[in-house]
Structures are given as C-alpha cells and as structure tokens.
Amino acid sequence: MASQRAVRLSLKKPTHAVCVVGVKTYVDVRSDIPKEAKTFRVSGSPGVEIFIAHDPARVIEPTYKDHWPLDSNVDVTVSVDTASKALSDLKVKVSYFGEYEDHALGHSVLFLTGVDISLDVDTGRKGKAKRSQVDKKTWRWGPEGYGAVLLVNCDRDSLSSSGPDLANRQLMSLDDLKDMSPMVLTCDGPDKLFHSHKLVLNVPFSDCKRVGVFCARGGNSLSSYKQVLGPQHLTYEVERQPGEQKISFYVEGLTFPNSDFLGLVSLSVSLVDTGTLPEVPIFTDTVAFRMAPWIMTPNTQPPLELYVCSVIDPHGSNEKFLKDMSDLALKANCKLIICPWTENRNDRWIQDEMEFGYVEAPHKSFPVVFDSPRDRGLKDFPFKRILGPDFGYVTQKIPLAGPSGLDSFGNLDASPPVTVGSKEYPLGRILIGSSFPKSGGRRMAKVVRDFLKAQQVQAPVELYSDWLSVGHVDEFLTFVPTSDRKGFRLLLASPSVCLKLFQEKKDEGHGEAAQFDGLKDQVARSINEMLADRSLQSDSAFVQKCIDWNREVLKRELGLTERDIVDIPQLFHLKGSYAEAFFPDMVNMVVLGKYLGIPKPFGPIINGRCCLEEKVRSLLEPLGLHCTFIDDYLSYHKLLGEIHCGTNVRRQPFSFKWWRMVP
Incomplete structure (x- = not known):
C-alpha cells in the first residue's frame, strides 16, 4: 500500500x-x-x-x-x-x-x-483469488499463515513445445493456465477518470526472471492470453476497457528457490496521474507470492509407478529381473514402466539418473522429476520421456569439472516425517552422502546441495558415504513403512549382526554351510572360512564404525531411538581404501508399500533355507512387510549396484500441505 x-x-x-x-x-x-x-x-x-x-x-x-x-x-x-x-x-x-x-x-x-483499485491473489490458499484483510505484501508460514503460492511452470502441456512451458513467451495450451495462479485486478471507477489516469502493472527487476504474468481477455483462443510481465517486460500499462471493473491475470513461476533466491516474488499495480510531469503514482497495491518448493517423497509413501531398464545382457539375467519386477509391481498394484535399451543406451542405473518429487499449490499439484547431473546413457530419458503434460522437470548444471559419483541420486534419500525434540519435519528430511567426517574426499556438488537446502521444507542432512567405492547412501540405509504406531523403520546394513549370525550358526554345528553355494562363477565360502578370514573381519570392523557414525547422526537429526532402527545382516570388504558389498546388499532394496524387493544374498543354506533370508524375514515380516528375494547377482551386484540402484519409484505426494509447516 x-x-x-x-x-x-x-x-x-x-x-x-x-x-x-x-x-x-x-x-x-x-x-x-x-x-x-x-x-x-x-x-x-x-x-x-x-x-x-x-x-x-x-x-x-x-x-x-x-x-x-x-x-x-x-x-x-x-x-x-x-x-x-x-x-x-x-x-x-x-x-x-x-x-x-x-x-x-x-x-x-x-x-x-x-x-476501487485492488490487486488480489489467493492469500487464503483456497485456490481462488479473493480480497483479504491480511497484509498482501507479506507471506507467512504455518497453520495460521497466509500468502499466495506459485508453481514453477516446469511441465510441458503442449507437445509442440521443445521444452518446459516456462520457456514460452506465449501460451501454447489452454491447459497451461491450470498450472498458473490466479490474480485479479479490480479497477472500478468513472471511465472519464481513466482518461487522465492509467494503471501500470510492475515486477521488480530482481524478480522479472522468476515470474511471468499473462493477461486474460476471456474466450477459448490462445491469442486471448498474452504475456505482459516477465523477463522481457518489467511494466505493463493495463488496457482497461470502458466499464470494465475486473481484469484477470495468470501468474507462473519460472525458477525454483535456490541459493540466490529465497522463493519470494512480488507484483504491484499503480494508479498513475498522467496529468502531471513527471507522472506521479497516487496509489500502489502490492502482492507477494512464494514459489512452491520441489518436494521429495520417501519410501513410506505409496508407490504409483515403478521404473526399470531393459538392457542388453550377455548373461540373459536382465529378462528374468524384469519379470521379477513385473510380478512385484503387480502385487503392489503399481504400474510398471520399462525404459527400453534404445532410450537408456545400456545404462541400467535409473535410480542414479533421476529422483521423483512434486510441487503443490492450493489449486494444483503435479509430479516433477529432478534430473541428476551424472549424464550417462540415461541422460536424455527424464527430459525426453518423462517431461510432459502435468509432469515437470528440473535439473541443476554443475561446473565444467564434471560430476563425481556422489552426484548420482542413489546418493539421495528422504526420511519419513519426523519430530526432533520440539521441531517437526512433516515432510521428512533429505539425506545425502558426503565425505564427512573425513577431510577432503568426494561430496555432492554444491549446486545440488544448495538447491535442496533452498527448498526449505525438507532440511537436508549430510551423512558419511565416501567410505564406499560407489559412495551412495542407499548402500547402507533405507526406510520401510510399518503398520504400527511409529509408521516406519530405518534399516541399516550391519556387518556385526551378520558376523554374529554366522557365529550362531557355527555354534549350532553349521560351520560348513557356505555363502554363494551353487552360484555359478563364484567361489563358495563356508561360515568357518569367513569367520576365520582376518581381512574380512578387519574390513567388517571398519565398515561397522562408518555405519555407526551415520547411525548417531541419523538418531540425532531424525529424532530416532534404537527401537526405530533394524539392523540388516550385511558384509562388506575393502577394495583399496573403499568398501564394496561382499554379497548382494539387502538394504539396497525397492520398497513398494508393504512389498519389498530385496537382493537375494545367496547365504549359507541351513535346513534347506538361506539363513540370511530367514533372518531378514524374522526382522521385517512381524512389521507387516512381505519380503521377496530377487536374484540381481549378475545383472546388478557384479556391476557394483543392486535392486534400488536399478529401479526408481514415483510415489504419492504427502497429504500434508507444505505451507502449513514452519521451516
């Protein structure tokens, strides 16, 4: 005002x-x-x-x-x-x-x-622009908060567009209006007044590259809507018609919050007296918007689509893997989407290429794929095949030095909603692997970390993953939904639990039962041999210390207790100074609701059953989960990955509205 x-x-x-x-x-x-x-x-x-x-x-x-x-x-x-x-x-x-x-x-x-001059937006967050008694220039978080929300218009509603809708200066589809937030200008008064006065819509220079405004003149023609504010237009002299009392506008976001952008933008309208020199604004009304953040969904959200790659496999194991994924998706009532070889160029690591999330405003929500900077065979898949009507796309370009292994999105996870002391995280927290507590080493690119932090609603936590050869957090942790009051468990890989299990089996007289028994092209190792292997014991002790460091960080940053954590038996061995899974990494699973697709560990067979599988079943099935062990040995494990690395899941958004939280 x-x-x-x-x-x-x-x-x-x-x-x-x-x-x-x-x-x-x-x-x-x-x-x-x-x-x-x-x-x-x-x-x-x-x-x-x-x-x-x-x-x-x-x-x-x-x-x-x-x-x-x-x-x-x-x-x-x-x-x-x-x-x-x-x-x-x-x-x-x-x-x-x-x-x-x-x-x-x-x-x-x-x-x-x-x-009567008033610029009005959806300050009440009801989906419609409406006059309000609150201060339109400010934006407030929380249950009693107010202020309008903008979606970044990053989907592609018109297939004739070459990229996201936000790149277009003209409307390409009427459906695109549904992605924009409404804004109404009231301009009621004698027509003669507007012979000597004009209305001017303004966007600050700092915001002009972040917001676009289309003026609506009704009708079903694309030409009825023109962009009046944006990167090329800082001001717009409103074309008021005689007798016109209200003019409708549609506002789109052009960029997500980031290190140089807190997410707030403003627009204003001024009533200007043209009878003076210089022309003088006699009244200004300003409204504020906050850009909707990109929100990542954790494993505990119900699955909607399961993505997996079809690749050329000399062992023929990929075909069986796809069949197993199809059966699992059918159980979970989840749609299976197979990325063909022609589109993945034999890059099977679809988890590393992208991460699914969503954006939401009071009037609209749609999924958004976050394309990682790794750019290998799958680099074009998110943009060319996922970007589309009501499916957005975002990426972050990193410096010319190129990405490290930790920039792949197997190194990106999200917790379920948690409470830490008195602080609530109703959308959970993002987890990324880093070189901490080691000095130097590999770390996720700063532009990606800055982007994730700038969304504000899922405050990131950095974990220590640089002890791993691949270096991804999904190699030692995952979350699963449970049917009890807590609603989830954190699963952590545990060498000590695995060695304890093997010792118990030895004490029961099963020391000659062998890991990898009957597995082609792999030397079997008896329980006695593994327990006597000083190198394996030393490697396991080192890995356990690394995981225990993360355990304490996760307990502190997510407000967890030991009751919230399940230790999954898993051995690692060192190759040089970095660790790799000794047998298929069971924590690196795909979670489809209560159905878990777990890498088959090929553990020692005792009384006709794999003791590792039996141990995991005993830990997880009482929580209401169903364990399916899937052979990924040749198609993924031998290539330093597992089922989670080779799959990706789009999940239901949270029912909780992000603007109701306090970051």
Whole structure:
C-alpha cells in the first residue's frame, strides 16, 4: 500500500482529488485559512467517512465535537467506501471560525472521486483469488499463515513445445493456465477518470526472471492470453476497457528457490496521474507470492509407478529381473514402466539418473522429476520421456569439472516425517552422502546441495558415504513403512549382526554351510572360512564404525531411538581404501508399500533355507512387510549396484500441505 496521500485545501477554489476505496487520504486543513480562524468544522456527503485524530495530552476535545482547534496535533483524514459513478460526485466541506464566533469566516471544498483499485491473489490458499484483510505484501508460514503460492511452470502441456512451458513467451495450451495462479485486478471507477489516469502493472527487476504474468481477455483462443510481465517486460500499462471493473491475470513461476533466491516474488499495480510531469503514482497495491518448493517423497509413501531398464545382457539375467519386477509391481498394484535399451543406451542405473518429487499449490499439484547431473546413457530419458503434460522437470548444471559419483541420486534419500525434540519435519528430511567426517574426499556438488537446502521444507542432512567405492547412501540405509504406531523403520546394513549370525550358526554345528553355494562363477565360502578370514573381519570392523557414525547422526537429526532402527545382516570388504558389498546388499532394496524387493544374498543354506533370508524375514515380516528375494547377482551386484540402484519409484505426494509447516 502506498503511504498516506496529502491533499491541500484552498479558500479560493475547490480542490479535486482521487480517493481509493478503503485508503485514507490526509486533508491539510491548515494550509490556507482565514486570518482570524481558530477552529474548524468538517462535514462530508454520504459515502465519505471522516476521521479526526488528536493528541489528548495536548488538545482538549471540544464540548461541541464539530468544532476543532486549528492545532498541529489535530489531523483530518477521509476515505470512501465505494467507487464513484461520476467524477467529483463526493464532497467534503471545511468551515473556519473565530475563537468565539459561530459565523464561518470561510469555507474550503474538496471534491472526491472514489475509485476501487485492488490487486488480489489467493492469500487464503483456497485456490481462488479473493480480497483479504491480511497484509498482501507479506507471506507467512504455518497453520495460521497466509500468502499466495506459485508453481514453477516446469511441465510441458503442449507437445509442440521443445521444452518446459516456462520457456514460452506465449501460451501454447489452454491447459497451461491450470498450472498458473490466479490474480485479479479490480479497477472500478468513472471511465472519464481513466482518461487522465492509467494503471501500470510492475515486477521488480530482481524478480522479472522468476515470474511471468499473462493477461486474460476471456474466450477459448490462445491469442486471448498474452504475456505482459516477465523477463522481457518489467511494466505493463493495463488496457482497461470502458466499464470494465475486473481484469484477470495468470501468474507462473519460472525458477525454483535456490541459493540466490529465497522463493519470494512480488507484483504491484499503480494508479498513475498522467496529468502531471513527471507522472506521479497516487496509489500502489502490492502482492507477494512464494514459489512452491520441489518436494521429495520417501519410501513410506505409496508407490504409483515403478521404473526399470531393459538392457542388453550377455548373461540373459536382465529378462528374468524384469519379470521379477513385473510380478512385484503387480502385487503392489503399481504400474510398471520399462525404459527400453534404445532410450537408456545400456545404462541400467535409473535410480542414479533421476529422483521423483512434486510441487503443490492450493489449486494444483503435479509430479516433477529432478534430473541428476551424472549424464550417462540415461541422460536424455527424464527430459525426453518423462517431461510432459502435468509432469515437470528440473535439473541443476554443475561446473565444467564434471560430476563425481556422489552426484548420482542413489546418493539421495528422504526420511519419513519426523519430530526432533520440539521441531517437526512433516515432510521428512533429505539425506545425502558426503565425505564427512573425513577431510577432503568426494561430496555432492554444491549446486545440488544448495538447491535442496533452498527448498526449505525438507532440511537436508549430510551423512558419511565416501567410505564406499560407489559412495551412495542407499548402500547402507533405507526406510520401510510399518503398520504400527511409529509408521516406519530405518534399516541399516550391519556387518556385526551378520558376523554374529554366522557365529550362531557355527555354534549350532553349521560351520560348513557356505555363502554363494551353487552360484555359478563364484567361489563358495563356508561360515568357518569367513569367520576365520582376518581381512574380512578387519574390513567388517571398519565398515561397522562408518555405519555407526551415520547411525548417531541419523538418531540425532531424525529424532530416532534404537527401537526405530533394524539392523540388516550385511558384509562388506575393502577394495583399496573403499568398501564394496561382499554379497548382494539387502538394504539396497525397492520398497513398494508393504512389498519389498530385496537382493537375494545367496547365504549359507541351513535346513534347506538361506539363513540370511530367514533372518531378514524374522526382522521385517512381524512389521507387516512381505519380503521377496530377487536374484540381481549378475545383472546388478557384479556391476557394483543392486535392486534400488536399478529401479526408481514415483510415489504419492504427502497429504500434508507444505505451507502449513514452519521451516
């Protein structure tokens, strides 16, 4: 809102002024007064409200309240409650009196033209632009918060577009309007007023590359909508038609919050008096928007689509893997999407290429794929095959040095909603692997970390993953949904639990039972041999320390207790200074609701059953989960990955509305 305007009165001729509905105008009753005047009286025609403010410590309120002293501590303001039908159809009269006289010494007349100017957006977050009593210039988080929300228009509603809709300066599809937030300009007043006044819509220079505005003139033609503000247009002189009282606009976001952008943008409209030089804005109304963040979904959200790659496999194992994935998706009532070899160019690591999330505003929500900077065989798949109508796309370009292994999105995970002390994270927290606590080493690119942090709603936690050869967090942790009150468990790979299990089996007389028994092209290792292998024991002790460091960070940052963690038996061995899974890494699983696709560990067979599988079943099935062990040995494990690395899942968004939280 503009600062309060001042109008000076004259005894010689009437004064004319424009008064915006609901906005007080200061009336200077002391600028031109009769010589002997000591008091004044003010009156107004119907439709005009008059306010007299005074300092009671310095001014004695008169017995007859219509006579006020001409004192600097007495101020007069006026306002109008409706737009005028004609110019100067409202009147304010000020009469001046001597100290002891009832006869007026002179009069000043102020003619007002009421005009209703208001820029309104969905401050109440109900999906419609509506007038509100809250401060439209501010944006507030939380259950009692307010302020409008913008979606980054990063989907592609028209297949004739070469990229996301936000790159287009003209409307390519009427469906695109559904992705934009409504904004309404009220401009009610006498038509003649707009012969000498104009309305100008503005976007600050700092925001012009972050927001676009389309003016709507009705109809079903694309030409009825034109972009009036954006990177190429900082101002727009509103084309008001005679008798027009409301003009509709649609607002789109052009960029997500980032290290140089907190997510807030503003737009304003000014009523400008063109009869002065220079032209003077006499009223400005401003609205604020917050860009909707990209939100990542954890394993605990119900699955919608399971993605997996079909690759050329000399062992023929990929075909069986795809069949197993199809069966698992069918159990989970989840759609299976197979990326063919022609599109993945034999790059099977679809988890590393992208991460699914979503954006949401009160009026609309749609999924958004975050394309990782790894750019291998699958590099074009997210943009060419996933970007489309109501399916957005975002990526972050990294410096010319290129990505490290930790920039792949197997190194990106999200926790379920958690409470840490008194701090709530209703959308969970993002987890990324790093070189901590080691100095130096590999770390996820700063531009990606900055992007994730800037979304604000899933405050990232950095874990230590650089002890692994591949270096991804999904190699030692995952979350699974449970049917109990807690609602989830954190699964951690555990060498110590695995060695304890093997020791128990040895003590029971099964020391000759062998890991990898019967597995082609792999040397079997008996329980006795593994327990006697000092190198394997030393490697396991090192890995356990690395995982335990992360365990404490996860407990602290996610508010977890030991009861919330399940240790999954798993061995690692060192290749040089980095660790690799000794047998298929069971934590690196795909989670489809209560159905788990777990890498088959090929553990020692005891009484006809794999003791590792039996141990995992005993840990997870009482939680309401169903374990399916899938052979990924040749197709993924031998290539330093597992099932989670070779799959990707799009999940249901949270029911919780992100704007109701307090970051």
